[in-house]
Amino acid sequence: MKARWGLLVAGLSCCALAGQPKRPAVDLSAMREAMGVTTDETGSPFPSAASYAHYLRARLAHHDGDHKVALDELRLALASDDSNPYLMTELAEQYARSSELERAELQLKRVIERYSDYQPAQLLMGRVLYEGQKTTRARTHLMRAIKLRPTEPDAYLVLTQLWLDQGRVDDAVKVVEELGLATPGDPVGYRRLGLALAERGDGVRAEKLLTRAVERDPGDVESWGALAHLAETAGQYQKALEHWEHALERDPENRDVLLNAGRLALRLKRIAEARAYFDGLLAQGRDPELAVKVSFSYLAAHQLQLAAEVLDQARATGSEPRLHFYAGLVHERVRNFQKAAEAFDAVPRGLGDVSFEARLHRGLSLSSLGQHKAALETMRRLQEEKPELSGLDAAFARALERAGQAKDAEAMLVRALGRGASPDLLEALSGFYSRQNRLGDAVALLSGALAKNPRDETVLFALAAVYDKKGEWQRAIEKMRQLVDNDPKNAAALNFMAYSLAQNGGDLDEAERLVRRALEVKPESAAFLDSLGWVLFKKGKAEEGAEVLERAVDSGPEDPTLFEHLGEVCVKLGRKTRAQECFSRSVELLQGNPDDAERPTQRVELERKLKLLSPEQKGR
Numbered sequence: 078m079k080a081r082w083g084l085l086v087a088g089l090s091c092c093a094l095a096g097q098p099k100r101p102a103v104d105l106s107a108m109r110e111a112m113g114v115t116t117d118e119t120g121s122p123f124p125s126a127a128s129y130a131h132y133l134r135a136r137l138a139h140h141d142g143d144h145k146v147a148l149d150e151l152r153l154a155l156a157s158d159d160s161n162p163y164l165m166t167e168l169a170e171q172y173a174r175s176s177e178l179e180r181a182e183l184q185l186k187r188v189i190e191r192y193s194d195y196q197p198a199q200l201l202m203g204r205v206l207y208e209g210q211k212t213t214r215a216r217t218h219l220m221r222a223i224k225l226r227p228t229e230p231d232a233y234l235v236l237t238q239l240w241l242d243q244g245r246v247d248d249a250v251k252v253v254e255e256l257g258l259a260t261p262g263d264p265v266g267y268r269r270l271g272l273a274l275a276e277r278g279d280g281v282r283a284e285k286l287l288t289r290a291v292e293r294d295p296g297d298v299e300s301w302g303a304l305a306h307l308a309e310t311a312g313q314y315q316k317a318l319e320h321w322e323h324a325l326e327r328d329p330e331n332r333d334v335l336l337n338a339g340r341l342a343l344r345l346k347r348i349a350e351a352r353a354y355f356d357g358l359l360a361q362g363r364d365p366e367l368a369v370k371v372s373f374s375y376l377a378a379h380q381l382q383l384a385a386e387v388l389d390q391a392r393a394t395g396s397e398p399r400l401h402f403y404a405g406l407v408h409e410r411v412r413n414f415q416k417a418a419e420a421f422d423a424v425p426r427g428l429g430d431v432s433f434e435a436r437l438h439r440g441l442s443l444s445s446l447g448q449h450k451a452a453l454e455t456m457r458r459l460q461e462e463k464p465e466l467s468g469l470d471a472a473f474a475r476a477l478e479r480a481g482q483a484k485d486a487e488a489m490l491v492r493a494l495g496r497g498a499s500p501d502l503l504e505a506l507s508g509f510y511s512r513q514n515r516l517g518d519a520v521a522l523l524s525g526a527l528a529k530n531p532r533d534e535t536v537l538f539a540l541a542a543v544y545d546k547k548g549e550w551q552r553a554i555e556k557m558r559q560l561v562d563n564d565p566k567n568a569a570a571l572n573f574m575a576y577s578l579a580q581n582g583g584d585l586d587e588a589e590r591l592v593r594r595a596l597e598v599k600p601e602s603a604a605f606l607d608s609l610g611w612v613l614f615k616k617g618k619a620e621e622g623a624e625v626l627e628r629a630v631d632s633g634p635e636d637p638t639l640f641e642h643l644g645e646v647c648v649k650l651g652r653k654t655r656a657q658e659c660f661s662r663s664v665e666l667l668q669g670n671p672d673d674a675e676r677p678t679q680r681v682e683l684e685r686k687l688k689l690l691s692p693e694q695k696g697r
Contacts, residue, residue: 125157125158127154127157128153128154128155128156128157128158128161128164129154130154131150131151131153131154132150132151132154132164132167134146134150135147135148135150135151135154135167135171138150139171139174144171144174144175145175147171148168148171148172148175151164151167151168151171152168155168160191162188162191162192162195162197162198163197165184165187165188165198166185166188166195166197166198166201168184169181169182169184169185169188169198169201169205170201172184173201173204173205173208178205178208178209179209181201181205182202182205182206182209185198185201185202185205186202189202194225196222196225196226196229196232199218199219199221199222199225199232200218200219200222200231200232200235202215202218203215203216203217203218203219203222203232203235203236204235206218207219207235207238207239212239212243215239216236216239219232219235219236219239220232220236223236223255227259228259228260230256230260230263230265230266233252233253233255233256233259233266234256234265234266234269236252237249237252237253237256237266237269237270238273240252241270241273246274246279246282249270250270250282250286252266253266253267253269253270253286257289257293262293262294263293264289264290264291264293264294264297264300267286267287267289267290267293267300268286268287268290268297268299268300270286271283271284271285271286271287271289271290271300271303272287272299272300272303274286275287275303275306275307280307280310280311283303283307284304284307287300287303287304287307288304291304291323295323295327296327296328297327298324298327298328298331298334301320301321301323301324301327301334302320302321302324302333302334302337304320305317305318305320305321305324305337305341308320309341314341314344314345315345317341318338318341318342318345321334321337321338321341322338324338325338329357330357330361332358332361332367335354335355335357335358336354336355336358336370336371336374338354339351339352339354339355339358339371339374340374340377340378342354343374343375343377343378343380344378346631348380348383351374351378352383355371355374355375355387358371359371359387359390363391363394363395365391365395365396365397365399365400368387368388368390368391368395368400369388369391369400369403371387372384372385372387372388372391372403372407375387376407379601379603379631379632379634381407381410381411381634382411384407385404385407385408385411385413385416388400388403388404388407388420389404389416389420392404392420392423398423398424398425398428399424399428399431401420401421401423401424401435402420402421402424402428402431402434402435404416404420405417405418405420405421405424405435405438405439405442406438408420409438409441409442410634411634411635412445412666412669412670412673414442414443414445414446414670415442415446417438417439417442418439418442418443418446421435421436421438421439421442422435422439424436433459433462433463433466434466436455436458436459437456437459437466437468437469437472439455440452440453440455440456440459440472440473440476441472441475441476443455444475444476444479444480445479445670445672447479449476449479449480449481452476452479452480453473453476453477453480456469456472456473456476459473460473468501470489470490470493470502470505471490471493471501471502471505473489474486474487474489474490474493474505474509475505477489478509478512483509483513486509487506487509490502490505490506490509491506494506498526500533500535500536501535503522503523503526503535503536503539504535504536504539506519506522507519507522507523507539507540507543508539510522511543511546516543516546516547519543520540520543520544520547523536523539523540523543524540527540532563534560534563534564534567537556537559537560538556538557538560538569538570538573540556541553541554541556541557541560541573542573544556545573545577550577550580550581550583553573553577554574554577554578554583557570557573557574557577558574561574566598568594568595568596568598568599568602568605569595571591571592571594571595571598572591572592572595572602572604572605572608574588574591575587575588575589575591575592575595575608575609575612576588576592576608576611576612578591578612579608579611579612579615580611585612585615585616588608588612588615589609589612589613589616592605592608592609592612593609595608596609601632602632603629603630603632603634603636603639604629604636604639606625606626606628606629606632607626607629607636607638607639607642609625610622610623610624610625610626610628610629610642610643610646611626611642613625614626614642614645614646614649619646619649619650620650622646623643623646623647623650623652626639626642626643626646627643629643630643635662635666636666636673637662637663637664637666637667637673637674637675637679637683638663638675638679640659640660640662640663640666641659641660641663641679641683643655643659644656644657644658644659644660644663644686647659648686648690653690656690657687657690660683660686660687660690661687663683664680664683664684664687667679667680667683668680
């Protein structure tokens with residue numbers, strides 16, 4: 078109760094947005110009222126110096142959060158000035174803040190009986206009754222407070238909150254409109270109710286109120302931000318960005334606004350504009366948290382190179398060691414293993430699990446670079462120092478396999494499985510068997526694991542993938558249907574079935590339905606867009622397929638198969654220059670990381686396609 082009262086008073090007062098310091102600035106108007114300046118409203122006499130001294134001590138105790146002392150001091154102040162309505166009302170507020178609502182109400186009755194036109198008492202009575210859920214009486218006192226001081230917003234705002242809590246939004250809006258008429262130019266009512274409705278998901282009414290707020294105060298950054306979030310939720314990204322731009326006009330160095338504007342610009346594929354916003358944000362200081370936020374925004378938009386650049390710049394000028402780890406992960410994702418290894422190597426040893434993770438990823442990066450001796454040495458040391466490190470056995474086995482020690486790799490995975498089977502280890506061993514073209518062993522391994530745990534979705538997915546690689550695509554789809562039966566929104570399984578049907582001459586209409594269901598779950602997935610583009614191409618809709626595949630290229634990390642698909646469609650459409658670009662990029666990616674090949678002969682086939690498109694070949 079005490080916490081809720083504090084939020085009510087602070088949240089509905091005009092100054093609440095600025096926050097209350099522990100020792101607030103001197104409130105001259107409150108001091109004058111406390112000193113008992115005679116007014117037409119109450120005709121109260123001047124208080125004594127003693128009562129004023131006790132009042133000041135009460136205020137200090139109040140701001141220190143010591144309501145008991147504040148109550149004692151106010152009682153002493155009233156002892157020599159028992160008819161001062163200001164002090165009487167202050168005493169009631171301290172009762173309320175101490176969760177003594179009944180005593181607060183009783184004290185306010187005394188004030189109102191003597192000074193019925195004393196507006197602060199009427200307002201506080203409305204708040205106390207509202208907090209005590211005596212809403213009918215609360216409304217009466219709040220409306221009385223409004224009538225006494227029609228240009229002060231507090232009573233309007235409490236009444237608005239009261240109606241809102243009762244679900245009577247139209248009545249809340251009416252109160253805000255009345256406040257707007259009483260205080261032309263003041264946006265507070267429109268802003269507060271608009272923000273509250275936005276938080277409750279009532280976007281339509283929230284937008285109208287917040288628009289009124291920014292019309293009255295174009296510098297209201299908070300309302301512009303809320304309007305931007307509403308527009309983004311509605312899928313109106315251009316409109317959302319325009320709202321952020323309005324906010325920036327008023328507060329060009331606001332960090333949250335710059336970050337959100339950059340994020341929206343990325344979503345609209347306006348990369349140069351996004352960089353300008355982010356550069357403005359990063360120029361404000363060497364805060365590593367800012368660098369992480371910007372890089373993650375780039376990552377969310379699949380701008381991995383830009384994410385890596387931001388982190389590398391932050392690493393060069395900052396002191397946060399985790400930046401090295403984040404940069405390593407991004408470089409690893411874009412297959413820049415040399416830079417990844419360097420970044421992971423820069424992570425200091427004293428960061429606990431992060432240090433061990435960095436060394437594990439460094440070992441994998443060295444392995445991908447062909448530096449097998451250094452990679453295996455890194456793995457051996459980790460095994461000695463942190464044998465329980467998650468993923469170590471699978472990573473060590475992969476490094477052994479790349480180094481040509483396939484038997485040792487298999488033995489390591491088998492031993493690890495003997496200590497305790499896990500989906501990750503099963504997937505690692507089945508992947509090993511698949512790369513070694515031992516597909517029967519992979520099926521046996523996964524089938525045995527599935528017999529023990531039929532509901533293990535990871536194992537079921539891996540088994541379907543092996544069947545597909547064996548050419549038994551109907552069995553693969555049968556396994557995937559089991560996953561979708563258990564979870565109709567399993568996007569990965571839906572996409573798998575769609576792609577397999579398209580690749581193997583299955584039902585293309587069903588393939589399109591399946592992949593569109595997957596895209597409903599993850600509309601920005603480059604892999605799912607690739608499948609849709611390929612399905613459309615197979616259905617004879619090359620133009621539509623090319624458009625979707627171009628979106629896929631822009632939506633995710635570079636993938637050789639995706640570029641190959643786009644190249645094939647461009648050949649069909651007679652766009653040979655674009656086809657050459659796509660095939661060349663696919664070959665480059667496979668040269669950098671052969672593990673990304675969809676099939677063993679993929680790079681050779683792509684090089685053959687490039688030769689067929691060359692001018693020399695055309696003239697023969």
